[in-house]
Amino acid sequence: xxxxxxxxxxxxxxxxxxxxxxxxxxxxxxxxxxxxxxxxxxxxxxxxxxxxxxxxxxxxxxxxxxxxxxxxxxxxxxxxxxxxxxxxxxxxxxxxxxxxxxxxxxxxxxxxxxxxxxxxxxxxxxxxxxxxxxxxxxxxxxxxxxxxxxxxxxxxxxxxxxxxxxxxxxxxxxxxxxxxxxxxxxxxxxxxxxxxxxxxxxxxxxxxxxxxxxxxxxxxxxxxxxxxxxxxxxxxxxxxxxxxxxxxxxxxxxxxxxxxxxxxxxxxxxxxxxxxxxxxxxxxxxxxxxxxxxxxxxxxxxxxxxxxxxxxxxxxxxxxxxxxxxxxxxxxxxxxxxx
Amino acid sequence: xxxxxxxxxxxxxxxxxxxxxxxxxxxxxxxxxxxxxxxxxxxxxxxxxxxxxxxxxxxxxxxxxxxxxxxxxxxxxxxxxxxxxxxxxxxxxxxxxxxxxxxxxxxxxxxxxxxxxxxxxxxxxxxxxxxxxxxxxxxxxxxxxxxxxxxxxxxxxxxxxxxxxxxxxxxxxxxxxxxxxxxxxxxxxxxxxxxxxxxxxxxxxxxxxxxxxxxxxxxx
Numbered sequence: 001x002x003x004x005x006x007x008x009x010x011x012x013x014x015x016x017x018x019x020x021x022x023x024x025x026x027x028x029x030x031x032x033x034x035x036x037x038x039x040x041x042x043x044x045x046x047x048x049x050x051x052x053x054x055x056x057x058x059x060x061x062x063x064x065x066x067x068x069x070x071x072x073x074x075x076x077x078x079x080x081x082x083x084x085x086x087x088x089x090x091x092x093x094x095x096x097x098x099x100x101x102x103x104x105x106x107x108x109x110x111x112x113x114x115x116x117x118x119x120x121x122x123x124x125x126x127x128x129x130x131x132x133x134x135x136x137x138x139x140x141x142x143x144x145x146x147x148x149x150x151x152x153x154x155x156x157x158x159x160x161x162x163x164x165x166x167x168x169x170x171x172x173x174x175x176x177x178x179x180x181x182x183x184x185x186x187x188x189x190x191x192x193x194x195x196x197x198x199x200x201x202x203x204x205x206x207x208x209x210x211x212x213x214x215x216x217x218x219x220x221x222x223x224x225x226x227x228x229x230x231x232x233x234x235x236x237x238x239x240x241x242x243x244x245x246x247x248x249x250x251x252x253x254x255x256x257x258x259x260x261x262x263x264x265x266x267x268x269x270x271x272x273x274x275x276x277x278x279x280x281x282x283x284x285x286x287x288x289x290x291x292x293x294x295x296x297x298x299x300x301x302x303x304x305x306x307x308x309x310x311x312x313x314x315x316x317x318x319x320x321x322x323x324x325x326x327x328x329x330x331x332x333x334x335x336x337x338x339x
Numbered sequence: 340x341x342x343x344x345x346x347x348x349x350x351x352x353x354x355x356x357x358x359x360x361x362x363x364x365x366x367x368x369x370x371x372x373x374x375x376x377x378x379x380x381x382x383x384x385x386x387x388x389x390x391x392x393x394x395x396x397x398x399x400x401x402x403x404x405x406x407x408x409x410x411x412x413x414x415x416x417x418x419x420x421x422x423x424x425x426x427x428x429x430x431x432x433x434x435x436x437x438x439x440x441x442x443x444x445x446x447x448x449x450x451x452x453x454x455x456x457x458x459x460x461x462x463x464x465x466x467x468x469x470x471x472x473x474x475x476x477x478x479x480x481x482x483x484x485x486x487x488x489x490x491x492x493x494x495x496x497x498x499x500x501x502x503x504x505x506x507x508x509x510x511x512x513x514x515x516x517x518x519x520x521x522x523x524x525x526x527x528x529x530x531x532x533x534x535x536x537x538x539x540x541x542x543x544x545x546x547x548x549x550x551x552x553x554x555x556x557x558x559x
Contacts, residue, residue, distance in 0.1 A: 097510075111523075137514040168510045 022119070026079035028224045029270065032215035033086060036266075039211050040204040044094040045149040045156035048204050052089035054098040055130075058105025059085030066114045080119050084108050087127035087270060090205025091263060091310070092134070095146035095175075097163035100138055104130040124317045125277050128310050135310070141168075145201040147176040176201040180262045180306040183253050195260035202262065209260040216269035225273050228285040229292075233268040234259055236293025244301055252301055264296065267309035277317045284320075284327040291316045349468055353475025359452045360483035361532040366452035370484050371521040373443045377500040380488025381481070382436045386429060386444060388477030390421045391453050395461040395473035402462045414457045415448065422447045452480060483528070490524045491515045 040048045063081035085105045092101055108130030116122040135142045141160070149156040160169035178201050179190035194200050198208025206212075219225040237258050244252040258264065272278060272292055279288050292312045299308025359365045369387065374380045394417050398405075405413045426444045430437045437444070447453065456476055461469040492498055495515030497505045514520045 100510075133514065136517065136519060137512045138510065139513060141510070163510075166505065166510055167508045 022080065023078045025224050025275075026083050028219060028222045029083055030079065030086065032218045032224075033090070033205070033270070035211040036090065036205045036208060036215060037086070039198055039208045040090065040094075042154075043148050043199060043207060044146065044204060045154055045158075047146075047157040047161045048094055050098055050157065050161055051092055051094065051096055051101045051204060052086060054101035055089035055092065055105040056082055056085030058102035058107075059088065059109045059130075060105075062106045062109040062114065066110070067118070078119070080113075081109055084113070084126045084130075088130045090266060091127065091131050091203050093142060093145050093203055095144055095158035095160040096141055097167075097169060098161055099163070099165040100134060100141060104134045107133045120276055122276060123320070124314055125271050125274050128271060128314055128317075131310055132314060144175050145178055145181075147201060148199055178202045178262065178306065179257075180300065183257070183261070184300070184306040187250055189253060189257060190261070192256055192260060195257065203266075206263045206266045209265055212265040212269060216265075219269070225269070226275075226278065226285050228282060229273045229278055229289045230268040232286050232289025233272060233293045233296075234264075236290045237264065237297055240294060240297040241301075244297065258297065258300070262300075262307045263309040267313055268292070272313050272316070277320060279320050279323045279327065281324060281327040281329060283329075284323040287323050287327065288316050288320065291319065347471075349472040350475040353472060353477070353479040354482065355479070357476075358479040358483060358532075359455075359476050360480055361529060362536075363452075363455070365455055366450045366480060367525075368446060369443050369450065370487060371518065371525060373440055374484050374487035374491055374521060374524075375495065375516045376439070376492045377485065377488040378436065379439045380484045382429065383440055383443065384477075384481030384484045386425045386440075387447055387450060387453070387480055388474070389425050389428075390418060390447055391456060391473045391477040391480075392470055393421045394418045394453060395456055395469045396466055398457045398461040399464060399466045399469035405462070410462065411454075411458070414454060414462075418453055418457070419448045452476065486528055487521070487524055490528075491520055495520060 037052065040052070059081045085108070088104055088108050089101060092104065108126045111133065112124060112126030112129030113119065113122045144160070146158045146160070163169040177185075179195060182188040182190060190200055195207075196209045198211070200207050216225065216230060220227050238255040241252060241258040242255045245254050253261070268289075272289070279285050295312030295315055296308045299305065299311060353359065357363060360367075360370050366387070369383050373383045394414075397417050398414060401413075401417075422445065425447065426437075429440070429444060456473055460472050464472070489499065492500070493504065494512045496511055497503065497509035512520070515524070
């Protein structure tokens with residue numbers, strides 16, 4: 001009765017229904033990632049699909065195993081596990097053995113989400129937890145980048161993809177360097193056109209700058225995305241790397257290269273904006289983005305690894321509760337914000 | 340309850356019910372730090388058992404002489420004596436193990452499990468009971484650190500006590516030998532033991548209800 005009759009609303013706030021549900025938001029992100037996924041298959045061949053499927057299967061199976069004990073498996077249907085698996089898969093190198101991708105998906109959900117209490121309770125982005133685990137566990141396989149296969153080699157599956165569980169691949173894989181690796185270790189820049197289109201070596205979903213931005217704009221139009229986070233990350237990275245570039249342009253890349261190379265766009269648009277692990281206040285979102293941007297450039301320029309997107313997002317995830325606490329807006333009628 | 344039962348109970352509770360690692364979460368420093376191989380884990384466990392038994396015995400003997408105000412300092416002194424003995428013995432047996440364990444042999448002094456045993460048990464009970472309880476806790480500790488070492492070495496290097504298990508193509512899980520892997524394995528083992536304890540408690544409750552129900556039945 002109370003729900004139908006608008007004159008007698010007996011529920012407490014929020015009274016305005018937004019109509020946005022978790023499955024719907026997840027579906028939007030999946031649509032936004034579809035072009036990137038297709039580009040990954042186009043550039044890296046059939047092996048890319050297998051890696052993505054293995055990672056999704058690991059995530060979904062773990063979610064189902066744990067969630068089915070609690071609530072009849074309904075949390076699998078909201079699509080968050082599928083999205084986590086897909087996002088993790090897009091950050092993996094093309095030649096990764098499938099069992100590692102599966103393990104990564106399982107760790108993402110198991111250690112990244114379920115152990116914290118499920119959706120909405122996790123401190124760190126689950127996909128990045130899985131990737132950090134894989135990078136620490138299999139450092140060589142996670143930094144072996146298979147070369148592009150191109151259109152003629154669509155059915156290419158890297159031999160290292162098919163390594164038996166718990167085994168290394170027997171043969172030595174053909175490898176190539178990522179643009180960031182070339183920059184860091186050989187001071188060799190990659191043309192910006194290749195970075196924007198995406199025909200460079202790298203993780204499955206990070207190469208094509210154009211499609212990543214297109215997906216981001218779609219998400220922003222659908223209001224699934226806090227635009228402040230990617231914008232502040234990218235502006236910070238540009239400013240900071242422009243300063244470094246002025247200091248020593250042979251050692252440090254120019255700002256546009258910094259933005260379009262590596263996992264910068266994939267991370268800032270799809271992972272840093274995870275609503276669970278990023279600040280909810282607008283001011284907090286700016287602080288979060290600036291922090292991620294500064295850390296990325298610091299790690300890329302002075303750290304031991306060529307890429308630092310994953311660690312900087314994870315570090316800022318850890319700071320998110322603190323940021324949220326200190327950026328609470330002033331309550332109307334009160335002098336100071338509640339801290 | 341006869342005194343005999345009591346002493347056996349003191350021994351047995353250290354093995355599982357009051358396992359120093361899995362239940363009391365004591366002695367985490369060696370459990371996390373030197374459980375990366377089975378050999379390291381076992382030698383650390385044995386050294387700890389040795390120190391635990393002898394220090395408990397001596398503290399129990401001296402419990403009426405040690406003044407309450409300086410008891411912690413006295414306990415540390417006694418423990419440190421036996422740790423020094425253990426360190427020299429390990430050095431004499433195998434220099435390799437001594438290098439593998441490194442500073443963690445000396446750090447047995449500050450293992451809170453040993454000090455806890457001294458403070459909460461040995462300083463209040465007679466020598467036989469103290470030694471029994473110390474043996475139970477020490478064996479429980481060896482069991483726990485051995486489980487850690489076995490999981491971490493098999494996954495992290497593909498070997499068990501140095502014996503190659505899976506052939507040359509095995510892909511080692513590097514993180515398992517690193518400190519991070521110690522936390523993962525400890526967490527997983529705690530999960531398993533808590534699960535088992537949950538089942539045991541549930542079963543015990545069911546049994547008790549049945550016993551209560553049958554004794555209440557008239558005519559029996």
